[in-house]
Amino acid sequence: MTARYTLHGIFLSGPTYKVGLMLTLCGETFDYEHINLREGAQKKPEFLKLNRYGQVPVLVDNSNGKALCQSGAILDYLADKTGKFGGATLDDRLRAREWLFWGWDRFDAPVYRLRAWKKGFRQFEPAIVQLYEMERKAAFDTLEQHFASGHDYLAGDHATIADIDLYGVAALAHEGDYDVAAHPHVVKWMKRIEALPHFKSTDTLLPPESRKA
Ligand SMILES: N[C@@H](CCC(=O)N[C@@H](CS)C(=O)NCC(=O)O)C(=O)O
Numbered sequence: 557m558t559a560r561y562t563l564h565g566i567f568l569s570g571p572t573y574k575v576g577l578m579l580t581l582c583g584e585t586f587d588y589e590h591i592n593l594r595e596g597a598q599k600k601p602e603f604l605k606l607n608r609y610g611q612v613p614v615l616v617d618n619s620n621g622k623a624l625c626q627s628g629a630i631l632d633y634l635a636d637k638t639g640k641f642g643g644a645t646l647d648d649r650l651r652a653r654e655w656l657f658w659g660w661d662r663f664d665a666p667v668y669r670l671r672a673w674k675k676g677f678r679q680f681e682p683a684i685v686q687l688y689e690m691e692r693k694a695a696f697d698t699l700e701q702h703f704a705s706g707h708d709y710l711a712g713d714h715a716t717i718a719d720i721d722l723y724g725v726a727a728l729a730h731e732g733d734y735d736v737a738a739h740p741h742v743v744k745w746m747k748r749i750e751a752l753p754h755f756k757s758t759d760t761l762l763p764p765e766s767r768k769a
Contacts, residue, residue, distance in 0.1 A: 558618050559585050559586050559768070560586070560617070560618055561579060561586040561615055561616065562588070562616040563576060563586050563588050563589070563613060563615055564589040564591050564606065564612055565588070565589075565591060565612040565614070566591055566592070566762075567590075567763065567764050569593075569612055569613065570664070570667075570668050570725060571613055571664075571724070572612050572613040572762060573727075573758050573761060574720060574721050574725075575613045575615055575627050575631065575634075577723070577761060578631050578634050578635075578720050580754050580755070580761060581640070581641065582638045582640045584634075586769055588766055588767050589766050590763075598610045606623040606625070607623065608625075609626075611625065613625070615634075628656045628659070628717075631656070631720060632653075632717060634717075641716050641717050641719075641720060643712060647712070648712035648714075648716060651711035651712065651718070652710065652717055652718040653718075654711075655710045655711060655718035655722060656717065656718050658698075659718075659722050659725060662695045662698070663695040663699075666688040666689070667692055667725050667729050668728070670685070670689065670733075673688075674731065674733055692729070692732075692734060696734075696739050699722070699739065699742050700739040700740075700742050703741035703742060703745050704741045708748060709745070709748070715748070719745075719749055726746055727757070
């Protein structure tokens with residue numbers, strides 16, 4: 557039987573992990589379709605019908621046929637559909653979205669790109685590496701400041717899509733040789749997310765091949 561959701565992605569992809577983590581924390585089972593980026597499967601016409609940008613992740617909601625892309629937008633959709641992690645009040649929902657957009661502006665790019673560089677997937681000139689290193693540290697400093705000023709989560713008193721999204725980034729920073737331990741309040745927040753029911757880590761959540769729920 558087809559599960560309610562099908563996640564198209566690749567196990568090495570940070571944004572695919574974010575969506576998988578949201579589904580898992582929401583207790584949703586999902587089919588998983590491995591997209592072989594090395595073979596360019598994401599640029600094939602049949603995949604472009606699902607995502608015009610030719611990227612993973614894509615989430616298909618099999619209950620209505622909708623194909624969604626952009627991990628932050630997918631998390632927002634899932635919060636709406638499941639009633640979970642959307643934020644308890646209007647203020648929490650607004651704040652969660654601010655952090656989501658901040659993430660893509662300041663956090664995801666330097667962390668993901670330095671990880672890809674370290675793994676040899678991408679090449680950068682030394683000056684670009686230096687710029688990303690500065691941006692990565694500045695973003696972690698912003699998070700540290702937030703949690704050091706008495707907040708347990710990014711928006712309100714409970715985990716929201718913002719925590720799930722930015723946790724998905726922070727959890728991969730060490731693969732770009734970043735020492736997250738330099739930010740003790742960020743580490744405590746990460747442990748809080750890891751203690752949520754059904755949590756799965758970056759290396760256990762997604763299989764290297766397709767699978768049915
Ligand atoms: N902002 C997008 C980023 C997606 C993204 O960068 N996907 C990468 C894998 S991590 C990809 O598909 N790269 C292949 C390509 O661009 O051709 C999201 O959050 O979904």
